[in-house]
Amino acid sequence: MKLNVTLLGGDCHRSFTLSGRVGQTLHHLMQAKGQGVTSLENPALRLAAYIHSLRELGFVIDTESEPHDGPYPGYHARYRLLSKVILERDQDGGAI
Structure with a gap:
């Protein structure tokens, strides 16, 4: 999957x-809107690493710690995209 996106805000818009x-991961964050994503709902072994990579590019992503039950109770992270992003087109040139 290749996405062309524009990150709004700051002194100037940046395209990636x-x-x-x-x-x-960015696509999932954009689709989830205010609900956010977790590794429990969208299994990805390295979700935190992908979030870190997006943050290094300048995307603002909130992290909320949530408790969970089950055989291994504990906490997991819910990530929410706070940046304004325009999704322009996919690799095939089609609008999204």
């Missing part, structure tokens, strides 16, 4: 082509 799991 994101691919692989980082692009997929």
Whole structure:
């Protein structure tokens, strides 16, 4: 998956082509809107690493710690995209 996106805000807009799991993670964050994403709902072994990569590019992503039950109770992270992002087109040139 390759996405062409524009990150709004700051002194000027910045455009990126994101691919692989980082692009997929941004796409999931954009689709989830205010609900956010977790590794429990969208299994990804390295979700925190993909979030870190997006943050290094300048995307603002909130992290909320949530408790969970089950055989291994504990906490997991819920990530929410706070940045304004325009998704322009996919690699095939189609509008999204």
